[in-house]
Amino acid sequence: MGTLYVVPTPIGNLEDITLRALRVLKEAVLIAAEDTRTTRVLLDHYGIITPLTSYHEHNKLTKLDAIFEALATGDVALVSDAGTPGISDPGYELIGAAIRRGARVEPLPGANALLPALVGSGLPTDSFIYLGFLPRKPKALLELLTDLADEPRTLVAYDSPNRLTDTLAAIQQALGDRPVCVARELSKKFEEFRRGTASEVLVHFQQTPPRGEITLVIGGKPAEAREIWDETKVRTALYLRLDAGEPLSRAARAIAGMSGWERRAVYALGAEYKGGGRR
Numbered sequence: 001m002g003t004l005y006v007v008p009t010p011i012g013n014l015e016d017i018t019l020r021a022l023r024v025l026k027e028a029v030l031i032a033a034e035d036t037r038t039t040r041v042l043l044d045h046y047g048i049i050t051p052l053t054s055y056h057e058h059n060k061l062t063k064l065d066a067i068f069e070a071l072a073t074g075d076v077a078l079v080s081d082a083g084t085p086g087i088s089d090p091g092y093e094l095i096g097a098a099i100r101r102g103a104r105v106e107p108l109p110g111a112n113a114l115l116p117a118l119v120g121s122g123l124p125t126d127s128f129i130y131l132g133f134l135p136r137k138p139k140a141l142l143e144l145l146t147d148l149a150d151e152p153r154t155l156v157a158y159d160s161p162n163r164l165t166d167t168l169a170a171i172q173q174a175l176g177d178r179p180v181c182v183a184r185e186l187s188k189k190f191e192e193f194r195r196g197t198a199s200e201v202l203v204h205f206q207q208t209p210p211r212g213e214i215t216l217v218i219g220g221k222p223a224e225a226r227e228i229w230d231e232t233k234v235r236t237a238l239y240l241r242l243d244a245g246e247p248l249s250r251a252a253r254a255i256a257g258m259s260g261w262e263r264r265a266v267y268a269l270g271a272e273y274k275g276g277g278r279r
Contacts, residue, residue, distance in 0.1 A: 002029070002075040004098045006091070008084040008110025011213070012188035014045050016111045022046055024108065029074035032067050034081045034089060050077070060090045064097060071103055083112040088132045088158065113186050114156055117215035120193050121181035123154045124220070127257065131157035134167060134216075141167065145174035150227065152257050155218040161210040168202035171218060179219040185212040229259035231269075238270055248274060 005024045010016040025031060025048050032055040033039035039052060053070075055063050055078070070076050078085045078094060085091035086107075098105050118125055129148075134157045135141045148155060159167050164182065171178060177197045182205070184192040190212065194201050198218075229237075234255060241251035248270045256263040 001101075001103050002071050002073065003104040003106050004071060004095065005075060005077045006085050006095065006105065006107035007077045007079050008108060008112060009039070009042055009079050009082055011082040011111050011113050011186055012191075014042060016187055017042075017046075018108065018110055021108055021110055022048070024075070025050060025077050025079075027075065028077040030067070030070040031077045031079060032063070032094065033079050034085075034091075038081045039079055055090070055094060057090050060093055064094070067094065068098075068101065068103075071098070084110060087112060087114070111187075113158070113183070113213065113215045116186050117181070117183035117217055118154065118156055120183060121154075121217035122195055123179060123181060123217055125154065128154040128156055131155055133158045134163075136160075136163070138166065138170065141170050142174055145170055149175055150221055150258070152220040152223065154220050157216050157218075159214045159216050161212060161214050164210050164214055164216070165202060165205050167216065168198050168205070171198045172202070175218070175221075181217040182210070183215040183217065184210060186215065188212070223260065227260070229261065234259050234261055234266060235269055235273075238266060239273055242270060242273060 005028065007021050007024055009021070025043065028050050031039065031050050031052050033052055034054075034056045036052045036054050043050070043052070053063065053066060055067065067076060078091055080089050080091060086095055095105055114130060118128060129151065131144070135144055168180070171180065175198075177199050180196070180198050180201050182192075182194040182201055184190070184194070194204055196204075237259070238251055238255050241254070242248060248267065252263050252267040252270055255261070256266045259266070
């Protein structure tokens with residue numbers, strides 16, 4: 001059985017593809033593409049003639065047999081419209097099926113919109129949460145943001161230009177006037193990073209309606225605005241993580257970030273718990 005290669009493709013500029021990715025696309029017996037028309041543009045640009053088949057949300061179940069028949073004879077490359085397959089697209093289901101069938105899965109590093117938006121935002125990058133595509137319905141969006149109101153980590157999401165101003169207004173309502181960055185049309189001709197508070201960025205896009213692909217980065221709750229947890233709350237959250245098998249160092253770091261406690265103090269409670277001194 002061949003290898004299923006997970007191949008990132010450019011999100012705009014066709015030069016943003018690795019030499020290894022080009023080689024894999026040339027040598028594969030089949031390329032499974034989210035949209036064959038989009039992928040054909042890339043292949044034609046680099047003179048690649050590997051056969052294409054579509055694999056997307058609406059045919060993912062009917063295409064599995066054909067893809068695994070090809071995989072039995074050689075390597076298959078999985079690509080999405082743009083960026084890294086498996087991130088907010090049905091590629092993860094094909095990857096999971098390949099793993100269950102014992103096939104080798106080899107993901108290649110490469111282009112995506114999430115990380116360039118994050119590092120270009122100017123907001124903290126040491127820890128962040130990826131939210132995927134934000135809910136379309138206003139009520140669901142407001143509920144999601146409200147649930148994240150006490151989250152100290154940076155938030156990253158994809159959004160539609162048609163809903164962006166509504167999203168920025170919802171951020172103000174649920175989170176306050178947080179710092180945000182709208183990364184638009186990354187790697188393309190009209191790339192833009194619009195940084196500021198949610199209200200400032202909202203005013204800009206009310207005056208200049210946004211177009212193109214949108215990645216939204218939202219600052220976490222400031223430390224001075226966070227509730228400091230009492231010891232009972234810290235212990236409860238920490239013990240749940242430890243009982244679920246999470247390593248103490250990772251659990252202590254996460255709880256410290258949410259609770260306002262020093263990591264060493266949280267770690268000490270966890271060490272006591274694991275050592276048998278449970279309360």
